[in-house]
Amino acid sequence: MEKRVFKDKAYSILATMVKAMANPHRLEIVDLLGQGEKTVEEIAGETGMSVANTSQHLQVLKSANLVEIRREGNFINYKLTHEEIYKSWQNLRELGLNHIAEMEKLVKDFREKRNSLEALKIDELLTKMKSKNVVVLDIRPETEFQNGHITGAINIPIEELATQLKNLPKNKEYVAYCRGPFCVFADEAVAVLNKKGYSAKRLNEGFPDWVLKGLPVSYSKAS
Amino acid sequence: MEKRVFKDKAYSILATMVKAMANPHRLEIVDLLGQGEKTVEEIAGETGMSVANTSQHLQVLKSANLVEIRREGNFINYKLTHEEIYKSWQNLRELGLNHIAEMEKLVKDFREKRNSLEALKIDELLTKMKSKNVVVLDIRPETEFQNGHITGAINIPIEELATQLKNLPKNKEYVAYCRGPFCVFADEAVAVLNKKGYSAKRLNEGFPDWVLKGLPVSYSKAS
DNA sequence: AATCTATTCAATAATTATATTGAATAGTTG
DNA sequence: CAACTATTCAATATAATTATTGAATAGATT
Numbered sequence: 338m339e340k341r342v343f344k345d346k347a348y349s350i351l352a353t354m355v356k357a358m359a360n361p362h363r364l365e366i367v368d369l370l371g372q373g374e375k376t377v378e379e380i381a382g383e384t385g386m387s388v389a390n391t392s393q394h395l396q397v398l399k400s401a402n403l404v405e406i407r408r409e410g411n412f413i414n415y416k417l418t419h420e421e422i423y424k425s426w427q428n429l430r431e432l433g434l435n436h437i438a439e440m441e442k443l444v445k446d447f448r449e450k451r452n453s454l455e456a457l458k459i460d461e462l463l464t465k466m467k468s469k470n471v472v473v474l475d476i477r478p479e480t481e482f483q484n485g486h487i488t489g490a491i492n493i494p495i496e497e498l499a500t501q502l503k504n505l506p507k508n509k510e511y512v513a514y515c516r517g518p519f520c521v522f523a524d525e526a527v528a529v530l531n532k533k534g535y536s537a538k539r540l541n542e543g544f545p546d547w548v549l550k551g552l553p554v555s556y557s558k559a560s
Numbered sequence: 561m562e563k564r565v566f567k568d569k570a571y572s573i574l575a576t577m578v579k580a581m582a583n584p585h586r587l588e589i590v591d592l593l594g595q596g597e598k599t600v601e602e603i604a605g606e607t608g609m610s611v612a613n614t615s616q617h618l619q620v621l622k623s624a625n626l627v628e629i630r631r632e633g634n635f636i637n638y639k640l641t642h643e644e645i646y647k648s649w650q651n652l653r654e655l656g657l658n659h660i661a662e663m664e665k666l667v668k669d670f671r672e673k674r675n676s677l678e679a680l681k682i683d684e685l686l687t688k689m690k691s692k693n694v695v696v697l698d699i700r701p702e703t704e705f706q707n708g709h710i711t712g713a714i715n716i717p718i719e720e721l722a723t724q725l726k727n728l729p730k731n732k733e734y735v736a737y738c739r740g741p742f743c744v745f746a747d748e749a750v751a752v753l754n755k756k757g758y759s760a761k762r763l764n765e766g767f768p769d770w771v772l773k774g775l776p777v778s779y780s781k782a783s
Numbered sequence: 784a785a786t787c788t789a790t791t792c793a794a795t796a797a798t799t800a801t802a803t804t805g806a807a808t809a810g811t812t813g
Numbered sequence: 814c815a816a817c818t819a820t821t822c823a824a825t826a827t828a829a830t831t832a833t834t835g836a837a838t839a840g841a842t843t
Contacts, residue, residue, distance in 0.1 A: 347663070348591075355578065361572040376819080389805090390802055392819095412820090421658065436641070443569055601790090634839090
């Protein structure tokens with residue numbers, strides 16, 4: 338095969354894969370599936386899209402082999418085909434967060450209103466976990482927590498936070514995390530906690546980022 | 561700002577960036593600019609595109625802040641705005657190379673014909689460089705070599721290989737590298753060397769990958 | 784200032800991507 | 814097997830992407 342033909346094919350194959358990611362909805366789906374498998378309906382619900390549109394975007398991801406399905410009764414569960422796919426997304430996400438001014442401003446404005454601007458990096462949390470009496474809060478839905486969570490974290494889904502406050506002593510330091518930098522459960526939790534007089538910050542990254550760093554993870558069986 | 565609005569904006573900003581990469585020609589340009597800055601004409605020449613089309617694609621990359629320009633007389637030099645951009649490309653490239661069957665087959669077929677299938681990884685080259693009498697050949701054009709190369713490598717641009725053979729002893733082991741996995745200078749060099757009875761393999765990765773690993777690099781001034 | 788040169792722009796045509804709607808399908812449940 | 818449910822498909826309209834052509838521009842050279 339000739340040189341130029343080879344290159345054209347190589348870059349085309351890769352561009353096809355990149356194109357499959359090059360859409361806001363599909364990036365959000367990839368981000369969401371970093372938590373584990375989800376049904377079409379769940380994905381539609383989380384992303385605010387219609388089911389038909391969600392399905393169509395999932396087909397695009399599936400054609401590019403970025404996601405695969407597992408049938409379970411009437412439901413079809415989608416998941417990422419490889420962990421590396423989340424890694425690539427994470428990489429692109431960091432590129433945007435670090436170098437697109439518009440992106441920085443968007444996150445800053447959003448977090449300022451929720452007192453969650455002063456966020457911790459994973460490395461900073463690790464230091465705190467060793468030396469301080471810090472409580473790590475997982476603000477994701479219960480099923481995602483059961484699927485895997487930071488070892489030592491306690492699960493308080495955002496809707497339960499208000500009623501759980503009475504069990505949280507005020508003399509501790511709180512770090513809230515959820516799915517990733519664009520997951521706002523943690524921001525909402527920090528807003529509530531700070532308002533009630535707690536010392537709370539959010540973790541910049543989310544659970545999948547913790548996993549990719551090879552840090553300790555625990556699971557809990559559904560009851 | 562409302563939750564959904566925030567997410568829509570965040571994923572849209574990132575999708576705009578990813579879209580800027582989601583094209584075979586633009587991926588090739590990003591790959592090429594990993595070697596350092598190039599003029600529009602040079603990029604057009606290397607990629608086999610018309611100058612007008614190249615310019616148009618460069619505008620797309622520039623709008624996304626992936627590349628920036630430096631004027632020099634009549635010429636405009638394009639370069640990547642950040643090293644992380646190459647890193648993201650590298651990441652996507654590896655994803656494709658490892659998980660797209662079509663991609664694996666393409667590379668395998670191409671290299672089999674050139675006896676360059678048995679390629680070394682950077683880590684393997686490092687081991688060899690310590691213990692063996694290996695000669696590292698940089699097959700890129702002279703200007704790219706001068707801009708930075710693997711410390712200890714000698715530069716033999718592909719057109720000069722035939723005439724330089726007389727200076728290469730046959731009792732050594734040769735490892736040829738160029739720009740990256742899709743750069744075929746190294747494959748061509750390996751094909752020539754093996755045909756002439758040398759023991760030669762190509763390096764899987766290219767010079768930018770060596771740099772991103774933080775390995776030793778040398779420069780040479782233009783004469 | 785006139786000419787030259789590298790690059791960009793504008794207009795076009797062809798192709799591809801997207802969201803919406805409602806119908807079709809495949810598997811489950813009664 | 815009929816009814817149901819989750820998902821996919823097909824058709825449509827609108828919008829975005831791409832390569833080509835030739836003209837325009839901005840800076841350098843004479």
